[in-house]
Amino acid sequence: MERRSFLRGAVIGTSAAALGGTLWRGAAFAAPAQPGAGPYGALGAADGNNIRLPAGFTSRVIARSGQQVSGTSYTWHNAPDGGACYADGTGWIYVSNSEIDPSGGAGAVRFSSTGAITGAYRILSGTHQNCAGGKTPWNTWLSCEEVDRGYVYETDPWGVKAAVRRDAMGRFKHEAAAADPVRRTIYLTEDTTDGCFYRFTPTTWGDLSAGRLEVLVAGTATSGPVTWKTVPDPSGATATRNQVSGAKRFNGGEGCYYANDTCWFTTKGDNRVWQYNAAASTIELAYDDSLVSGTAPLTGVDNVTGSASGDLFVAEDGGNLEICVITPNDVVAPFLRVGGQSASEITGPAFSPDGKRLYFSSQRGTSGSSSGGITYEVTGPFRA
Numbered sequence: 001m002e003r004r005s006f007l008r009g010a011v012i013g014t015s016a017a018a019l020g021g022t023l024w025r026g027a028a029f030a031a032p033a034q035p036g037a038g039p040y041g042a043l044g045a046a047d048g049n050n051i052r053l054p055a056g057f058t059s060r061v062i063a064r065s066g067q068q069v070s071g072t073s074y075t076w077h078n079a080p081d082g083g084a085c086y087a088d089g090t091g092w093i094y095v096s097n098s099e100i101d102p103s104g105g106a107g108a109v110r111f112s113s114t115g116a117i118t119g120a121y122r123i124l125s126g127t128h129q130n131c132a133g134g135k136t137p138w139n140t141w142l143s144c145e146e147v148d149r150g151y152v153y154e155t156d157p158w159g160v161k162a163a164v165r166r167d168a169m170g171r172f173k174h175e176a177a178a179a180d181p182v183r184r185t186i187y188l189t190e191d192t193t194d195g196c197f198y199r200f201t202p203t204t205w206g207d208l209s210a211g212r213l214e215v216l217v218a219g220t221a222t223s224g225p226v227t228w229k230t231v232p233d234p235s236g237a238t239a240t241r242n243q244v245s246g247a248k249r250f251n252g253g254e255g256c257y258y259a260n261d262t263c264w265f266t267t268k269g270d271n272r273v274w275q276y277n278a279a280a281s282t283i284e285l286a287y288d289d290s291l292v293s294g295t296a297p298l299t300g301v302d303n304v305t306g307s308a309s310g311d312l313f314v315a316e317d318g319g320n321l322e323i324c325v326i327t328p329n330d331v332v333a334p335f336l337r338v339g340g341q342s343a344s345e346i347t348g349p350a351f352s353p354d355g356k357r358l359y360f361s362s363q364r365g366t367s368g369s370s371s372g373g374i375t376y377e378v379t380g381p382f383r384a
Helices: none
Strands: 058-064 080-088 091-098 106-111 117-124 130-135 141-145 152-155 174-180 185-190 197-204 207-217 227-230 253-259 262-267 272-277 282-288 301-306 312-316 322-326 331-338 346-351 357-362 374-379
Touching: 080 141, 080 357, 091 130, 091 141, 091 346, 117 152, 130 253, 141 174, 174 262, 185 253, 185 262, 253 312, 262 301, 272 301, 301 346, 312 346, 322 346
Parallel strands: 080 130, 080 346, 130 174, 174 253, 253 301
Antiparallel strands: 058 374, 080 091, 091 106, 106 117, 130 141, 141 152, 174 185, 185 197, 197 207, 207 227, 253 262, 262 272, 272 282, 301 312, 312 322, 322 331, 346 357, 357 374
């Protein structure tokens, strides 16, 4: 039986991994985050882009689907989804997936040290419904196909090297990926109602051509110790999630983010943010809308990223079309809200390398169509 109503009192004799604060660290399992005053204050009035932001923050449009990125000849892709940022000399690159099928793939925008757009280009073509993904420590982008028996493609954010399909990482309805450089493994989510949580450990760290794919095994509880078992056939001839007895089921795996011995991942079917403590091999809930006192500020949980301060930024697919922040002190609050785009979803949140700019997309924009995607940048006094 799931211990949803008893989670606040659950105690395991191991410590949760630390980003600082009670959510990420403690001798006992912390209570899931509750609504409260966010670290950036209340949302202000809508700006010229119809985005409500806290005081001191501003937004700008970076790209629109079907239109050339300003100052470049590259036409921005439809349905922008998962994304990540990469240092590029004194500037940086923002990579974005395209969640259309067929001809998904991914594109990138290059910025100067001042944030000016200096280029845009394609980095992956000819793939299917590229949803989320993840950044590797060796600065490649893992673009994940969200289709049955989908693949992971390792791509070059600079667009110089050809993308490589990584068959050893398994064939299933891939969503997101997050690299753990300590244990030299990569965590993977699966976007089905009875999906699983995986990890792929390459034979040689930095080379994803071969390795071991495992699935998380546990009971039905929402907190406690877990184990991992090898997936016998990563090719998915038999559905990957059904190959290992006792594999724990997650209701629609979405975003995935790793920092300091902890991997956070979201499940949209039950509006939860999970945390896997890699050092202790335990799981618990960082957020569950059904355990919130009063009105839940975060619903439709989807992509997730983190900042240097230890804050998690969780994007909504639905809800109020917000990005909400979950602080290390167990507080969840809206950070921004996009207006006039109720038929869309927020995707691809990622911070620039200096942590001063947050990128994200509204996948279907004001039109509600994949051809209406809009990619934004938010600048302001983010906590260091």
